[in-house]
Amino acid sequence: MKRIIPLLLLVIILCGCSVTSTYSGSFFAMDTYMTITVCGNNPEKAVKKAEARVKKLDEAFSAHNKKSGVYKLNKNGSAELEPDAVELLSLALNNYRITDGAFNPAMLSVTELWGFPDKNYKVPSENEIKSAHKNVKPEKITVKNNTVKLNNKGMKIDFGAIAKGYTSDKLIDTLKKEGIKSALVNLGGNVAVLGGKPDGSDWAVAVENPDKKGSYLATLKIRDKSVITSGGYERYFKKNGKVYHHILNPKTGHPAESSLKSVTIVGKNGTYCDALSTALFVMGKEKALRFWAENGLDFDVILYTENGGLFVTEGVSDIINSDFDYKVVKRSDYE
Amino acid sequence: MNKRDFIAIGVVVLLSVLGFVFFALKGSGGQTVKISVGARVYGTYPLSENRELKIKTDAGYNLVEIKNGRVFVKDADCKDKSCVKQGEISGGSIVCLPHKLVVEVTGEGDFDAVAR
Ligand SMILES: [Zn+2]
Numbered sequence: 049m050k051r052i053i054p055l056l057l058l059v060i061i062l063c064g065c066s067v068t069s070t071y072s073g074s075f076f077a078m079d080t081y082m083t084i085t086v087c088g089n090n091p092e093k094a095v096k097k098a099e100a101r102v103k104k105l106d107e108a109f110s111a112h113n114k115k116s117g118v119y120k121l122n123k124n125g126s127a128e129l130e131p132d133a134v135e136l137l138s139l140a141l142n143n144y145r146i147t148d149g150a151f152n153p154a155m156l157s158v159t160e161l162w163g164f165p166d167k168n169y170k171v172p173s174e175n176e177i178k179s180a181h182k183n184v185k186p187e188k189i190t191v192k193n194n195t196v197k198l199n200n201k202g203m204k205i206d207f208g209a210i211a212k213g214y215t216s217d218k219l220i221d222t223l224k225k226e227g228i229k230s231a232l233v234n235l236g237g238n239v240a241v242l243g244g245k246p247d248g249s250d251w252a253v254a255v256e257n258p259d260k261k262g263s264y265l266a267t268l269k270i271r272d273k274s275v276i277t278s279g280g281y282e283r284y285f286k287k288n289g290k291v292y293h294h295i296l297n298p299k300t301g302h303p304a305e306s307s308l309k310s311v312t313i314v315g316k317n318g319t320y321c322d323a324l325s326t327a328l329f330v331m332g333k334e335k336a337l338r339f340w341a342e343n344g345l346d347f348d349v350i351l352y353t354e355n356g357g358l359f360v361t362e363g364v365s366d367i368i369n370s371d372f373d374y375k376v377v378k379r380s381d382y383e
Numbered sequence: 384m385n386k387r388d389f390i391a392i393g394v395v396v397l398l399s400v401l402g403f404v405f406f407a408l409k410g411s412g413g414q415t416v417k418i419s420v421g422a423r424v425y426g427t428y429p430l431s432e433n434r435e436l437k438i439k440t441d442a443g444y445n446l447v448e449i450k451n452g453r454v455f456v457k458d459a460d461c462k463d464k465s466c467v468k469q470g471e472i473s474g475g476s477i478v479c480l481p482h483k484l485v486v487e488v489t490g491e492g493d494f495d496a497v498a499r
Contacts, residue, residue: 071497074485075422081478081485085495167463236478237499254474256499261470262453267494275498282499312498 070246071095077106078212080236086223087230087246094226100220105215108133111156111206112165118197122156122204126197136207136214143210143323144186146343150335151327152298154186156204162303162328164294165206167194169285171292181301213276213322216240220230220318240274240318251365255350258309265310265352266360266370274318278325279310279352297330306332307354314364315347333359341382349377414473414490416454418447421483430454430473442482454486490492 071091074083082102086094108130109115121127129137140153157180159165161172183202190197198205207214212235220242223231231242232251241251250269257263258281269273280293280303297304311329313321324347328336333351340349340361348363358374365376407444414430419439428449435457436447445466446458454470459479466479466486475497476487 074419076480076483079480081476081480083496232495234496237497239496239498250495251496254494254497256475258499261468262472262475264497265496277498347397 068246075099075102077102078215078235079110080212082236083232083234084219085232085234086228088226088228090226091228093171094223094228094231097226098222101219101222101291102215102235103217105132105211109136109207111204111208113380118205118207121198122194122206125199125201125251126195128195131194132214132218132372133207134191134196136210137189137191137196137205139214139319140205140210140323141186141189143320143327147324147327147339149298149332150330151209151323152184152186153207153210154184154189154203154205155296155298155301156206157183157202158301159206159294159296160204161301162292162294162296163285164283168192169287169292171287177301179209184298184301209278209326210319210323212236212238213274213318213320216274216318238274238318238322240357241270242272244271255312255368258352259356264376265312265358265372266350266368268314268364269367269369270314273314273316274321275312276318276321276325277310277312278329279308280304280306280329281309287368295329304330304332306330308333308336308351309354310352311336312350312352313347314350314367317346321347337361338382340377341379344379414488414492416449417485417487417489419485419487430490435487438484440482440484442484445479445484447486454488456486 068089069091070087072085079334084095084098107113107116111118113119117127117133119181143151149268161176161180163169183200185200188199216233216235216238220224220240223242229243230246233240239253244250252267252269254264254267257265258279280295284291284293293303295304306328306329308329311325313325315321333353348361351359357376358372360368361376361377404484413437415427416430417427418425430452433450438445444460448455448457453473455471456477457465461479461481465476469477474481474488474492478485
C-alpha cells in the first residue's frame with residue numbers, strides 16, 4: 049500500500065494541469081475587455097478574486113466615475129484618494145520625472161479639449177490649447193497621508209496611460225497569494241503572465257501590426273513578464289483629411305508627431321512598461337532608443353516606425369519570432 | 384523495485400501520456416469563433432465555415448461575418464464603429480464596447496494573447 053503514494057505523486061507531476069485545472073474569466077472594466085486565465089487548484093476562485101480586485105481599482109482610478117477619489121480631486125483640487133490611487137500617483141509622478149516629462153499624468157484638461165475621453169472629437173483652437181496647457185504642472189501636486197492637492201486651478205490628472213499596467217501587477221500579486229503559479233492576464237491588450245503555460249512551455253504573446261489588424265509584427269515567448277503596446281492607431285479621428293491620434297505630446301498639447309506607429313515594452317514591472325510605452329512613443333525613435341540604452345536594464349523595446357521599420361532591443365532578440373526584417377539594437381551602439 | 388512496480392509505473396506513465404494527448408487534442412478541433420454579449424455566450428462557430436450572423440440585442444445591432452478563415456464585423460449601429468474598424472482577424476478578439484459584444488477566435492493558435 050505504501051507504493052500508492054509515490055505513484056499518486058507521479059500521476060500529479062505527469063498530468064500537470066490536467067489534475068489541477070484551468071479557468072478563464074472575461075468581463076468589462078476600465079473601458080475595455082479583460083480576460084484572466086488561471087491554471088492551478090481552484091482557479092475559478094482565484095479568477096473571481098482577481099475580478100473583484102479589478103472592479104475596486106477601476107473605481108479608485110476612474111476620472112469619470114463620480115464616486116472615485118480622482119474625479120473629486122479633479123473637481124475640487126483636493127481629495128482623499130484610495131491607498132492604491134495614492135501609490136499609483138506617486139509611481140506616475142516618478143515616471144514623469146525619469147522620462148523628462150514625456151509621460152505626464154496631468155494632461156486631462158488638454159486631452160478633454162480634443163474630445164478623447166468622451167469620443168466627441170474636435171480640433172481645439174491654439175488659444176484653447178495654450179490656456180489649458182499652461183496649467184499642466186505636475187510638480188505642484190502634493191500628497192500628505194492619503195490627501196492629494198493639485199495646487200493649480202485647471203489642472204486635472206488621469207491614470208489612463210498607466211492604470212492597466214499597475215492593475216496587471218496587482219492582479220499577478222493577488223493570484224500569487226492564491227497559490228497560483230501559471231496565469232495570463234489580458235487587460236484589453238495589456239498583457240501580463242505569471243510563470244509559464246500549464247504545460248511548462250513559455251507563453252506566446254503576439255504584437256499587433258498597426259498597419260493590418262489581425263496580423264502581427266512578432267510573437268514573443270515570455271514568462272513572468274508584461275507586454276504593453278502603445279500607438280496612435282489605437283484611437284484617432286480624422287478631420288479635413290488629417291489624422292489626429294490620442295497620444296498627446298505633453299510638451300505641446302498636440303498629438304505627438306513621433307515617426308512611430310507603435311511602441312511595445314517588455315519587462316517585469318507592468319506599471320513601468322505601461323508608462324514607458326506612452327513615453328517612448330512621444331519621444332520618437334532616436335530618443336526612445338537612447339532612453340533604453342541609458343535606463344533599460346529591466347525592460348526591452350520593440351519599435352515600429354511610420355515607414356514600416358521594425359527595431360528590437362537586444363534583450364528581445366532571443367525571445368522574438370517575426371516575419372519582418374527587424375534590426376536588433378544593441379546597448380553598445382549608444383556608448 | 385520488483386517487476387510489479389515497473390508495470391505499475393508503466394501503467395501510470397501510459398495513462399498520463401494518454402491524458403495529456405486527450406487534453407491536447409480536445410482543444411484542437413480547428414479554430415472556433417466565440418461570440419458573446421455581456422456575460423452571455425451568443426454562440427460558437429467553426430472559423431472554417433463561412434456564415435453571416437445578424438446579432439440584435441437591447442444594446443444594438445452588429446453584423447458579424449465569418450469568411451475564408453477570418454472573421455470581422457461588417458456593420459454595426461454603435462456610435463464609434465470601432466468594432467468595424469478593427470477589421471478581419473484570425474486570432475485574438477474584436478470588441479464592440481458600446482454593445483458589450485466580443486468576437487473571439489479560440490483554439491490552436493500560434494499565440495495565447497495579443498498585445499495592442
Ligand atoms: Zn461597435
